[in-house]
Amino acid sequence: MHATPSFTLQGLRRGFTATLPLGLGVFVYGLVFGVLSRQAGLTDLQALAMSAFVYAGASQLLAMELWGPAMDVAAVVLTTLVVNLRHVLMGAALAPWFQGFGPAKAYGSVFLMADENWAMAMGAYARGERDGAILAGGGLCVWVSWFAATAVGRVLTGGLAEPEAFGLDFAFTAVFLALLTGFWRGRADLPPWLAAAVVSLLAWAVLPGKWYILAGGLAGSLLAYMTYKERA
Incomplete structure (x- = not known):
């Protein structure tokens, strides 16, 4: 406790x-x-x-x-x-x-x-x-x-x-x-990290300013939430 x-x-x-x-x-x-x-x-x-x-x-x-x-x-x-x-x-x-x-x-x-x-x-x-x-x-x-x-x-x-x-x-x-x-806690952390990185790079290439930071963060957070729900 x-x-x-x-x-x-x-x-x-x-x-x-x-x-x-x-x-x-x-x-x-x-x-x-x-x-x-x-x-x-x-x-x-x-x-x-x-x-x-x-x-x-x-x-x-x-x-x-x-x-x-x-x-x-x-x-x-x-x-x-x-x-x-x-x-x-x-x-x-x-x-x-x-x-x-x-x-x-x-x-x-x-x-x-x-x-x-x-x-x-x-x-x-x-x-x-x-x-x-x-x-x-x-x-x-x-x-x-x-x-x-x-x-x-x-x-x-x-x-x-x-x-x-x-x-x-x-x-x-x-x-x-x-x-x-x-x-880092293990391999389960890798998909959200990769998702955040990929989406950030794509957003950086097509969006003006610093929106790629928010886009990558939201993508990684969403995938982490989804995978957490599946494991729970």
């Missing part, structure tokens, strides 16, 4: 510590955002405020591609929405864990939710962990890493004017590949 859900300082520390290796990866591609934000013309205050309150690595990096004097605000908003729609599913997965918590703990944890600490927390939940502060602690680690990297990236702009020359442009991809391996 699983323990009753709780929210403790010990859980907060455990979550922070467990996420430190991923936090280092976040720091690396956070440097890229710091560099790109200066190249896009953001002030120090704007870049730091964006990392503190938007706190969405993929969306912020994509926004920098669209940023400029003649940028289409609607395109930035829509792109951010599409990229972050996965958080609806991620939040729904946390519902059994957080339904007994008050608004401050639940919504505070959701604000700190990123792909890295969500993956770590869900793995802990599957192993029987019921301390909800695990998610918040991991999120705090990611937030600190992201915010600090933004500041450092701004300072180092002169030396890192071309992030790809140092391989930093691959850091974002590398972190997500590391997260993916942590979810």
Whole structure:
């Protein structure tokens, strides 16, 4: 029988510590955002405020591609929405864990939710962990890493004017590949993963913007749900 859900300082520390290796990866591609934000013309205050309150690595990096004097605000908003729609599913997965918590703990944890600490927390939940502060602690680690990297990236702009020359442009991809391996449970996971990959590539080839991200995610999720129902 699983323990009753709780929210403790010990859980907060455990979550922070467990996420430190991923936090280092976040720091690396956070440097890229710091560099790109200066190249896009953001002030120090704007870049730091964006990392503190938007706190969405993929969306912020994509926004920098669209940023400029003649940028289409609607395109930035829509792109951010599409990229972050996965958080609806991620939040729904946390519902059994957080339904007994008050608004401050639940919504505070959701604000700190990123792909890295969500993956770590869900793995802990599957192993029987019921301390909800695990998610918040991991999120705090990611937030600190992201915010600090933004500041450092701004300072180092002169030396890192071309992030790809140092391989930093691959850091974002590398972190997500590391997260993916942590979810592997066996051959049954392969069909949804392949479906997500194939649909993403097809959507990338025929659809404008970043819709391929949502299309691949929905395809993989739908197939995973269907196969789960068949095994249940």
